[in-house]
Amino acid sequence: MPPPPAEPPRIPGAETAENTSPTVAERFRALPRPALIGGAVALVLGGSFLVASLAIDSTIASGTTVLGVDIGGLSPEEARDRLDSELAGQTDEPIQVYIGEVPEDAADPHLIDPADAGLAVDVAATVDQADRPGLLGRIFGGGGGELEPVATVDEEKGRAELEALAEQTGTEHTEGAVSFADGEVVVTEPSSGASLDVDGALERLRESYLSGATDTPLSLPVTAAQPDVDEEEVRRAVEEFAEPAMSGPVTLTADGQDITLTPAMISPYLTMEPDDDGSLEPQLDGEGLAGDDTVRAEVDGVSRAALNARLAVQGGEVVVTADGRSGLEVDTGDLGEKVMPLLTRIGPARTDEATVTETEPELTRENVSELGITEQMSTFTVNFDPAPYRTTNIGRAAELINGSVVKPGERWSFNETVGERTEENGFVEGLIILDDQYQTAQGGGVSAVATTMFNAVFFAGVKPVEYGAHSFYIERYPEGREATVAWGHLDNSFENDSDHTIYISATSNENSVTISFLGTKKYDEVESVTGDRTNVVEPGTREAIEDDCVPQPPLEGFDVTVERVFKIGGEEVKREDFKTRYTPRDEVVCEAGSGDD
Known part of the structure; x- marks a missing residue:
């Protein structure tokens, strides 16, 4: 059995009185029953009303x-x-x-x-x-x-x-700078600037907007912008580099000759650029400097092209009439590297050796036979009526062609070799055929050289690549075996398929031009067979009143086929057709203009 409950401790000297008042439960049981029921209902209803009121009322506090x-x-x-x-x-x-x-x-x-x-x-x-x-x-x-x-x-x-x-x-800041123009130093002084602090301004706008103080002017923050390149750096760059650089010319020597580059030549390609620390560092565009026209002229004055040996046929043999000469080429690829160190030097120290390369000619006395230039492959002459413009233009074209060396597999071009027929290139005005009638233009007469070249190609047995006949027939040329050229439109070119190097000899005088091919014949003989004229068309007559009108005699138009026959050991091995269509050459009668007396 569990022990009986312990009696509460007693405090010595204290009296303990017995509680004889009725308890709450005793009082509640003493109440009449109707009173108990009414009180309970009132309590329940009042609590429910209070909870409902608290739940339903969500209006905003007064004074908000x-x-x-x-x-x-x-x-x-x-x-x-x-x-x-x-x-x-x-x-x-x-x-x-x-x-x-x-x-x-x-x-x-x-x-x-x-x-x-x-x-x-x-x-x-x-x-x-x-x-x-x-x-x-x-x-x-x-x-x-x-x-x-x-x-x-x-x-x-x-x-x-x-x-x-x-x-x-905003006010932009100005970076200090040093530049060069016309051989002079140009200084840009630095200055500070200020600009709106966008992030700070955005936050300040938001705060002002929330406060409702939009009617009060608002100060927006700014950010000061200081130049990276300051006055001290500009001063240093000018004293240490810019002023010495523009103090005088620099000189590169090549084969005892001087290439002089003045400050005005150098300045367009010289700059001073800031690095990450704001220091101005010099930079020279060597490629731009090398390509400058004035610099190129200086370089070209020192450079010289290699000259091939000159050949001719004498007594049926190929002989060397003039030795070749080596050339000198100035290498401008390192021009910037050569010039830059000289810019801060003084006086005679502003000089260095240019990088040069000696070039050898393709054709020398020693290698003529090795290249297979052993005999005359073909030669052809065109005669023409003497005229000052013909003598000049034909002579100039022959001069530019003479000495051409064409290796096996290479293509030779009349337009590339002779160049544009301009006054600067040594040509004058003369008669040409344009729009089926004679007119005057620069380079008139060179078609005689083109025709001579076409026939030299024809009888050498090598391969024509591009060629074209005149629009109407000209009596001094072999029909179906003549050619003309037009800069930018029509070339006269051939490919050397002879397996050996070809040397082209071209000479002229006041009434003829001759072109010869020297090399090794691939065929013993090349013949030309000209067919009959077909599809003949009679010419008409036209009148012209232009100031530059040139009278023109009539000539029929026709078709003609020329066959090129290749022979080895007297036997035919191949045959090619060259077909040409000539338009009628109308008679042109030049009438006096209405304003003439």
């Missing part, structure tokens, strides 16, 4: 305001409607701003539209944070106060608006 607009006692929906209506005028007002400190007179501020800056009040979020004290709060005096509105910021719009303002109002 947002930017001065009272929303106390309103439901959330009513509060949102009131704020939408009454805040519009306040929150749409332009914000007055100044870049930097607000001036004392506060005149002419910049105005920023809140909407353009991406600023707006979030009415729903603002109402959501308002106090709702309920019934008990009202009973015991619960109230609201000034409620800070919730603002939204569209960062992208706000930044774009402020960046535009920064561009409009």
